[in-house]
Each structure stands twice: as structure tokens, then as C-alpha cells.
Amino acid sequence: MKVAIGTHNRAKVKAVQNVVNTYFDDIEFLEVDVPSNVSSQPFSDEETRQGAINRALNTLEATGAELNFGLEGGVREIDGIMYCCNWGALALKNGQVLTAAGAQFMLPEEIAKKLRAGKELGPIMDEYTNEKDTRHHKGAIGVLTANLVDRKEMFEHIVTLLIGQYFFLKKEK
Numbered sequence: 001m002k003v004a005i006g007t008h009n010r011a012k013v014k015a016v017q018n019v020v021n022t023y024f025d026d027i028e029f030l031e032v033d034v035p036s037n038v039s040s041q042p043f044s045d046e047e048t049r050q051g052a053i054n055r056a057l058n059t060l061e062a063t064g065a066e067l068n069f070g071l072e073g074g075v076r077e078i079d080g081i082m083y084c085c086n087w088g089a090l091a092l093k094n095g096q097v098l099t100a101a102g103a104q105f106m107l108p109e110e111i112a113k114k115l116r117a118g119k120e121l122g123p124i125m126d127e128y129t130n131e132k133d134t135r136h137h138k139g140a141i142g143v144l145t146a147n148l149v150d151r152k153e154m155f156e157h158i159v160t161l162l163i164g165q166y167f168f169l170k171k172e173k
């Protein structure tokens with residue numbers, strides 16, 4: 001069975017591979033670069049969810065795979081506090097799309113200020129930690145939770161929710 005993911009981000013790709021390998025045999029993985037068709041830094045739950053859906057559908061169009069995953073990170077503000085939010089979508093071969101959200105956690109005000117000024121979270125976190133490509137590894141979530149949860153683990157939970165919903169759908173039919 002062909003399984004595709006619409007990104008080259010290492011945390012996202014590994015999350016999909018780990019979870020899919022837990023529940024399926026004989027998988028051919030495809031990794032494709034597709035647009036999210038939303039801002040590079042989504043600024044609401046709605047926009048982040050839409051980015052995940054667009055990536056999943058664009059991945060289906062590019063690969064024709066059985067399962068097509070789109071994962072998207074964004075930020076949103078509630079009562080003046082900025083949160084990182086995360087969404088996933090799974091597009092099936094017939095065009096049906098399943099969606100699920102993941103963890104949300106607070107971003108410090110000094111990071112929120114830079115986001116409001118138009119900077120992307122990826123580069124802000126690299127500056128904050130003095131490290132390179134944190135978005136491919138621990139991510140903002142790893143840095144801001146003292147490494148208790150890294151970005152791959154956070155996305156693994158979303159992918160598990162998507163696959164679980166897919167199994168539920170197949171049982172209902």
C-alpha cells in the first residue's frame with residue numbers, strides 16, 4: 001500500500017512512518033513537497049486546519065496514494081496569550097478527508113511579540129535556542145516543555161488519531 005506525506009520536515013515524516021509502520025505491513029512511503037495554500041505561518045486554528053487539509057489533498061493529487069497525510073503547525077491567540085496549535089488531515093483515495101488536532105501549548109510573550117511582528121516560529125525558535133533547524137527535531141514544543149514532548153511525538157499522536165478514525169470509518173461501512 002502506498003502512503004504519502006506532503007512535506008520533507010523530518011519530525012512530520014518520522015511521525016507518519018512510525019505510526020503507519022505500527023498498524024500496517026508492506027508500506028511504500030512517498031514524501032512530496034506540496035503547498036499548504038495558507039500563510040507560511042498560520043495564525044488561527046481555522047487556518048492551520050485548512051493548511052493540513054490542503055496539504056493532504058495536494059499530496060493525494062501528486063501521488064494517488066491510498067493514505068495521504070498533511071500536517072500543519074500554527075499559532076493562535078486567546079486572552080492575549082499565544083499558543084502553538086497543530087492539525088493533521090488524512091485524504092483517502094476517494095477524496096474523503098479526516099481531520100484531527102493535536103497539542104496546544106503556551107508561547108512566551110517575547111516569542112509572541114516576534115510572531116505578531118510577522119516572523120515565523122521556526123526561525124524564532126532557532127534564534128531563541130541558538131540552534132539550527134529545531135523545527136525538524138525537538139520543535140518549539142520540545143524547547144518549551146523541557147524536552148518532555150518533542151515535535152515528532154506530538155505529531156505521532158495526531159497521526160494515531162487520524163488512523164484510528166480511518167479504522168472506525170472502515171468498520172462502519
Ligand SMILES: O=P(O)(O)OP(=O)(O)OP(=O)(O)OC[C@H]1O[C@@H](n2cnc3c(O)ncnc32)[C@H](O)[C@@H]1O
Pocket residue numbers: 006007008009012040041042071072073074084120121122123125134135136138139140141142151
Ligand atoms: O516543511 P514544512 O512541512 O512546512 O514544516 P514546518 O516546520 O515549516 O512546519 P509548518 O509549516 O507546519 O509550521 C508553520 C510555522 O510554524 C513553525 N513551527 C510550527 N511548530 C513548530 C515547532 O514545534 N517548532 C518550531 N517551529 C514550529 C514552522 O517552522 C513554520 O515556521
Ligand SMILES: [Mg+2]
Pocket residue numbers: 040
Ligand atoms: Mg512550513
